[in-house]
Amino acid sequence: MSATAVDVKNVTHRYEAFTALADVSLTVPTGSYTVFLGPSGSGKTTLLSVIGGFLVPQAGSVLINGADMTAVPPAKRPTTTVFQDYALFPHMTIGANVAFGLRMRGIGSKERMRRAHEMLELVGLKGSEAKRPHELSGGQRQRVALARALAVEPSVLLLDEPLGALDLKLRRQMQAELKAIQREVGTSFVHVTHDQEEAMAIGDTIVVMSHGRIEDMGTPERVYLKPATLFAAGFMGQSSFLKGKVRWRTGGRLDIETPVGRLPLPLNGSGADTGDDVVLSIRPEHFVVGAVEGAALSLGSATVEDMTFAGAHHLAVMRHETVDSFRPMVQMPQTGETTPGTTVALGVLPEDVVILKDDS
Amino acid sequence: MAARGQRFDLGPWGFVAPALLWTAAFFVAPFVVMAVVSLWERIGTDLVASWSFANYLKFFERGHFLEAMLNSLEVTVIVTVTSILLAYPFAWIIAEKVPPRLQRMALVLAILPFWTSYVVRSYSWLLVLANNGIINETLLSIGLIAEPLDLANSRTATVIGFVHFFVMLLTLTIYANLVQLSPNYRKAAADLGAGPLSTFWFVVLPLTLPGIMVGAFLTFVLCIGDYITPQVLGGNNELLMPQVIMLQIGRRADFPTASALAILLMIVVTIAYLGFARWIRLERA
Amino acid sequence: MTMRGTSWRTAASALYAVLVYGFIFLPVVVLVLFSFQDGRFPIPPFEGFSLRWYEAVLADSRLMEALANSIVVAVGSSLVAVLLGFLAAYGLARFALPAKGVQRALLTAPLTVSYLIIGMGLLITFNFIGFPKSLLAAGIGHVVINLPLCFAIIYSQMGDHQANIEKAARDLGASEWQVITLVTAPMLWPALFAAFFLSMTFSWDEFIISFLLTRFDVTLPVEIWSLLRSGLNPKTNAVGSLVFGISAVLVVVLELVVLRKGRRA
Numbered sequence: 001m002s003a004t005a006v007d008v009k010n011v012t013h014r015y016e017a018f019t020a021l022a023d024v025s026l027t028v029p030t031g032s033y034t035v036f037l038g039p040s041g042s043g044k045t046t047l048l049s050v051i052g053g054f055l056v057p058q059a060g061s062v063l064i065n066g067a068d069m070t071a072v073p074p075a076k077r078p079t080t081t082v083f084q085d086y087a088l089f090p091h092m093t094i095g096a097n098v099a100f101g102l103r104m105r106g107i108g109s110k111e112r113m114r115r116a117h118e119m120l121e122l123v124g125l126k127g128s129e130a131k132r133p134h135e136l137s138g139g140q141r142q143r144v145a146l147a148r149a150l151a152v153e154p155s156v157l158l159l160d161e162p163l164g165a166l167d168l169k170l171r172r173q174m175q176a177e178l179k180a181i182q183r184e185v186g187t188s189f190v191h192v193t194h195d196q197e198e199a200m201a202i203g204d205t206i207v208v209m210s211h212g213r214i215e216d217m218g219t220p221e222r223v224y225l226k227p228a229t230l231f232a233a234g235f236m237g238q239s240s241f242l243k244g245k246v247r248w249r250t251g252g253r254l255d256i257e258t259p260v261g262r263l264p265l266p267l268n269g270s271g272a273d274t275g276d277d278v279v280l281s282i283r284p285e286h287f288v289v290g291a292v293e294g295a296a297l298s299l300g301s302a303t304v305e306d307m308t309f310a311g312a313h314h315l316a317v318m319r320h321e322t323v324d325s326f327r328p329m330v331q332m333p334q335t336g337e338t339t340p341g342t343t344v345a346l347g348v349l350p351e352d353v354v355i356l357k358d359d360s
Numbered sequence: 361m362a363a364r365g366q367r368f369d370l371g372p373w374g375f376v377a378p379a380l381l382w383t384a385a386f387f388v389a390p391f392v393v394m395a396v397v398s399l400w401e402r403i404g405t406d407l408v409a410s411w412s413f414a415n416y417l418k419f420f421e422r423g424h425f426l427e428a429m430l431n432s433l434e435v436t437v438i439v440t441v442t443s444i445l446l447a448y449p450f451a452w453i454i455a456e457k458v459p460p461r462l463q464r465m466a467l468v469l470a471i472l473p474f475w476t477s478y479v480v481r482s483y484s485w486l487l488v489l490a491n492n493g494i495i496n497e498t499l500l501s502i503g504l505i506a507e508p509l510d511l512a513n514s515r516t517a518t519v520i521g522f523v524h525f526f527v528m529l530l531t532l533t534i535y536a537n538l539v540q541l542s543p544n545y546r547k548a549a550a551d552l553g554a555g556p557l558s559t560f561w562f563v564v565l566p567l568t569l570p571g572i573m574v575g576a577f578l579t580f581v582l583c584i585g586d587y588i589t590p591q592v593l594g595g596n597n598e599l600l601m602p603q604v605i606m607l608q609i610g611r612r613a614d615f616p617t618a619s620a621l622a623i624l625l626m627i628v629v630t631i632a633y634l635g636f637a638r639w640i641r642l643e644r645a
Numbered sequence: 646m647t648m649r650g651t652s653w654r655t656a657a658s659a660l661y662a663v664l665v666y667g668f669i670f671l672p673v674v675v676l677v678l679f680s681f682q683d684g685r686f687p688i689p690p691f692e693g694f695s696l697r698w699y700e701a702v703l704a705d706s707r708l709m710e711a712l713a714n715s716i717v718v719a720v721g722s723s724l725v726a727v728l729l730g731f732l733a734a735y736g737l738a739r740f741a742l743p744a745k746g747v748q749r750a751l752l753t754a755p756l757t758v759s760y761l762i763i764g765m766g767l768l769i770t771f772n773f774i775g776f777p778k779s780l781l782a783a784g785i786g787h788v789v790i791n792l793p794l795c796f797a798i799i800y801s802q803m804g805d806h807q808a809n810i811e812k813a814a815r816d817l818g819a820s821e822w823q824v825i826t827l828v829t830a831p832m833l834w835p836a837l838f839a840a841f842f843l844s845m846t847f848s849w850d851e852f853i854i855s856f857l858l859t860r861f862d863v864t865l866p867v868e869i870w871s872l873l874r875s876g877l878n879p880k881t882n883a884v885g886s887l888v889f890g891i892s893a894v895l896v897v898v899l900e901l902v903v904l905r906k907g908r909r910a
Contacts (some may be wrong), residue, residue, distance in 0.1 A: 087809045092831075364776070375733065378729050380733070380751065382789070386757050390767050394762075394775065484675060487688065493826075587853055619769065
C-alpha cells in the first residue's frame with residue numbers, strides 16, 4: 001500500500017456559471033483522518049463526490065493508492081461512502097444492509113453474516129442484525145451506515161456530513177467513536193463537515209475550503225494557531241482583525257503601522273514584506289487584559305459592549321476607544337467584575353499575533 | 361452522472377423506450393389513423409380516400425349529431441356538479457365526524473359497490489327504477505302514487521346511474537385531500553377568530569380545491585365517454601355522443617363518420633382539460 | 646359552541662351519511678337480494694329463497710370461459726403495464742434525458758382520452774393491418790389504458806431520497822441490474838403492488854375496448870352485456886352478485902393485509 005491514499009491533482013468542476021472546484025490539489029496520507037471543512041457552497045461535498053466517483057470532474061485527476069481513478073465508477077473504487085441521510089435500504093434488515101457490499105462481491109452468505117456481525121460489534125450494535133432501519137434511532141442508523149461502508153474493507157472511507165442529523169450531545173459522542181473506530185481499523189477516513197469544533201476534535205488534518213478553493217490545510221493546532229488566510233482565521237474559531245501596513249522588514253522582524261500604533265512583531269511564519277497591506281488576527285484568548293506589562297504590546301483601551309457566558313469563560317465584545325473598525329472579541333474570566341460599559345486596557349504578546357495578507 | 365466527454369449513452373433510453381414505443385404504436389398511431397380516416401368517406405361498403413371535411417360538416421348539418429353532443433355536455437355537467445355537491449359533505453363527515461380508527465372502514469364501505477361489475481351496476485339501477493321495480497312497488501304499496509312513475513329509460517335514470525358511480529370516486533379523492541390537511545391550518549384560523557363557516561370557506565375549501573378539480577376532471581372525462589350507462593338506463597328518447605358513435609361503428613361500419621365524431625368529442629375533452637390544467641400536476645414525492 | 650349545537654350538527658351529519666350510504670348501497674342490495682329470487686323476474690315481490698340462478702350461472706360454460714378469459718387478460722395486461730411503467734418511471738426519474746416533460750406528457754396522455762376512442766382507434770388500425778379481433782387485441786388495449794396509471798403511480802413514489810439509497814448500493818458494488826432488482830423494486834414494492842392491483846381492477850371491469858376488439862373469445866363484461874340484452878333476468882343478478890362478492894372479499898382481505906403491514910411499520 002502506498003503512503004498516499006488519495007492524490008487529487010488540479011481538479012476543476014463547474015456547474016453552469018457556478019465554480020464548485022477551482023484547480024484543487026491535495027493528498028491524503030494513508031491511515032489518516034482528514035476533514036474537509038467549509039461553509040455550504042465551498043466545494044467540500046463536490047470534492048468528496050469526485051473522490052468517491054459520483055462525479056467526474058471536468059479537469060484534473062484523482063489517484064487512489066497510486067492508480068488513476070478519475071473516470072472509474074464508484075463501485076470499482078476502493079472507496080465507500082457514508083451518506084448524509086445514511087441511505088440505508090429500508091426493506092432490508094440491518095444484517096442484510098451491512099452484508100450488502102459483500103453480497104455484491106459474491107461472498108457466501110455464511111461468511112457475509114459473520115463479517116456483518118463483526119462490523120456491528122465494532123460499531124457497538126451487536127445483536128441488531130434482525131432489526132430494520134426504521135426501528136433504530138438516528139445515532140444507531142449512523143452506526144449501521146458506518147458498518148455497511150466498512151464491511152467491504154475500503155482503503156478510503158468517505159463520510160459526507162455524517163453527524164449532521166444528530167443532536168449536539170450525540171454528535172460529540174459520535175466524534176470520539178468515529179475517531180476510535182478509525183484508529184482501530186486503520187482505514188483512511190475523509191470526512192466532510194461545516195462544524196469547526198467537529199473538525200478540530202476529529203481530524204489529523206483539516207482542509208479549510210471556500211469558493212471551490214483550499215484556503216488552508218494542516219493539523220488542527222497549526223490551522224487554529226497559525227491560519228494561512230484571512231478566511232481560515234475567521235472560519236476556524238473566532239478572531240479579531242486589525243488592518244495594518246508593513247513599514248519595513250529586517251531579518252526576522254516586521255514593523256507594522258496600525259491605527260492603534262506601531263507594532264514591532266516577529267515574522268510568525270508570515271511572508272509579508274515592506275509595503276504590504278496586512279491584517280493582524282488575534283484569538284480571543286490571546287488578548288492580555290488590564291495590566292499590559294513585560295513583553296506584551298499595548299493595543300490601547302476598549303469598552304465592553306456585550307458579555308456572553310460560554311461556560312468555562314466569558315466572551316466580551318468590545319469597542320475600541322479610538323479605532324471604530326477594530327472590535328476586539330476578548331476572552332474574559334469565568335467569574336469577574338467586568339460588566340458592559342467597563343473600559344479596559346488591551347495588549348497582546350508579539351508571538352501570538354497572526355500576520356495575514358490583506359486579500360479583501 | 362456526467363460523463364466527461366459528450367459520449368452518447370443508450371442506457372437510459374433502454375428503460376424509457378418500451379413504454380414510449382408502446383404508447384406510440386397503440387395510442388398515437390391509432391389516433392393518427394383515425395384522424396386520416398375521418399377525412400375519408402364510406403361509399404357502399406368501401407372506404408374511399410376522398411380527403412374532405414364532409415364528415416365534420418355532417419356534424420353541424422345533421423341536427424341529431426349536434427344534439428347528441430349538447431345532450432352529452434349537459435348530462436356530464438349535471439353529473440359532475442351533483443356528484444361533487446353530494447360527495448364533499450360525505451367525505452367531510454367521514455374525515456371529521458367518524459372516529460379515526462373507524463375511518464378506513466367507513467371509507468372502504470363507501471366505495472365497496474365500486475367493485476360491482478361496471479356493466480352490472482347500470483343494470484342494478486334498472487332493477488331499482490323500473491316500472492315494476494322496487495321504488496315504484498314501494499310507492500304504490502304505501503299508496504303514495506296510483507300509477508308507476510317512469511323513472512327508468514330517461515335522462516334522470518342516466519344521471520342517477522352516473523352520480524352513483526362518481527359519488528364513490530369523488531368521496532375517495534376528496535377524503536384523501538381532507539385528511540392530508542394539517543390540523544394546524546384550522547387551529548390557526550380558529551385562533552385568528554374565524555368561525556367554523558369562515559374557516560371552511562377561506563381555509564379548508566381553497567386548500568382542497570386542487571383535489572376537487574382533479575376529481576372533477578376525472579369525472580368529466582369518464583362521464584362524457586361512457587357508453588354503457590346511457591345505453592342501459594337512458595331509453596330511446598335521447599342519445600348521447602358515445603351511443604351515436606357506437607351506432608356508426610356497429611350497425612353501419614361507417615368508420616369515417618365515427619372517427620370524425622370521436623375526434624370532435626376529444627376536442628371537447630381537450631378544451632375541458634385546458635380549463636382544468638392549472639390544477640392537474642404530476643409530481644414526484 | 647353549545648352542547649346543543651354540537652349534537653344537532655352530529656345528528657344532521659349522521660342522517661346525511663346514512664342517506665348517502667343508502668343511495669350507494671341501494672342497487673347492490675337489490676341486485677344481491679333478487680339473485681336469490683325463486684321466480685323468473687328479479688323484481689318485487691320476492692317469491693322465496695333459491696340458489697337456482699347461481700346453479701345456472703355455474704353451469705353456463707360461456708360465462709365460465711369468459712371469466713377465465715377475463716382473468717388471463719387482467720393478469721397479463723397488468724403485468725405488462727406495471728413492467729413498462731416501472732422501467733419508464735425509473736428511466737425518467739433517475740437519468741438526464743432530453744425532453745422529459747414531453748415524454749411524461751406522452752406517457753400520461755391516454756388518461757385523458759375516453760376508452761371508447763382508444764378502443765375505436767385500435768379497432769380501425771387493427772382492421773387496416775389485418776390484426777384479428779382477439780383477447781390479445783383487447784389485452785393490448787388494456788395495457789394502453791393502464792400504462793399511464795402505472796407510470797404515474799410509480800413515478801410519484803420515486804423520491805430523491807431513494808436515489809441516494811440506489812447510489813449507496815452502486816457504491817457498494819451493485820450493478821445496474823442488481824440495483825433495480827435488489828434495491829429499487831423492493832423499496833417501491835407498495836407502489837408496484839398498488840399499480841398492479843389497480844390495473845387488474847380496471848382491466849377486469851373494462852367493457853368497451855373488449856367489446857370492440859374481441860369476437861369469439863370474449864371477456865366477462867362482454868358476456869354479461871349479451872346476457873343483459875335478454876332483459877331483466879335473475880341470472881344476471883347472480884353473475885353480478887358473484888363478481889361483486891369475489892371482488893369485495895378480495896378488497897377486504899387486501900385491506901386487512903395492508904392494514905396489518907401498516908401497523909407493523
